[in-house]
């Protein structure tokens with residue numbers, strides 16, 4: 454695959470050795486605003502990585518000033534209602550959500566609007582202590598469109614999600630941590646390093662178990678408790694059809710590190 458893109462950088466040096474690929478949003482002049490082209494490049498990369506058996510975990514990051522300051526306002530201003538309906542962003546977001554392996558978001562700086570929604574669509578967020586989160590769409594006379602009223606509300610609760618989405622006020626990394634939106638706050642200069650450590654921890658686990666856990670956790674957002682528990686049980690049983698389950702348990706009893714094969 455040619456990883457040469459206009460708006461993102463793809464670092465696949467650790468793909469063969471560790472199963473980890475880092476995607477960096479790279480539109481620094483506009484604080485990594487997410488235009489359609491950027492989303493497309495991310496999704497095409499993920500879909501290529503999904504086809505590559507070596508892939509275990511993806512890290513998605515920006516720069517020190519911004520993870521992403523939202524959808525591209527200039528692009529949105531230029532669009533007509535019919536453009537919105539035909540817009541492929543809808544399908545790009547859906548495809549992003551379908552990526553089956555863990556994505557660790559390494560966030561520094563502004564993480565707003567569509568940028569915040571993108572980070573929330575990842576599986577876990579590591580935030581630098583300079584991060585600023587928010588759903589400022591209300592300041593532009595629009596509503597959030599990719600999870601900023603849904604994932605956000607389900608994660609931090611109605612009162613706080615309503616407060617932030619209706620005022621457009623930003624909140625800090627520390628507040629995001631207290632509200633359960635991010636899993637760790639670290640010094641800004643160490644965010645990517647920390648994300649890599651976390652990705653490495655995941656990457657040595659059974660790849661099928663990683664997928665099944667991701668699927669089950671996402672189901673907690675999408676289904677009733679009964680249906681979610683059914684899926685969780687089905688995935689649990691499924692692991693018993695895999696060599697990785699035997700290897701994991703055998704390795705524990707033999708007091709050695711497991712060597713997972715992904716089947």
Ligand code: DAK
Nearest residue numbers: 482483484486522523524525526527563566567589598599
């Ligand atoms: N889009 C385009 N350009 C942006 C941008 C954005 N979101 N954010 C910043 N920029 C540009 C600025 O225009 C400026 O460009 P120049 O003036 O240098 O040409 C440059 O980045 C630096 O920004 P500032 O000069 O403003 O920098 P400051 O440090 O002073 O302020 C800021 C940083 C983040 C507070 C400020 O830039 C800001 O408020 N930015 C806008 C944040 C925002 O409103 N984000 C929400 C956008 S709406 C959907 C999916 C998703 C969405 C909708 C639908 N569907 C699937 C249906 C999402 C919508 C959104 O995200």
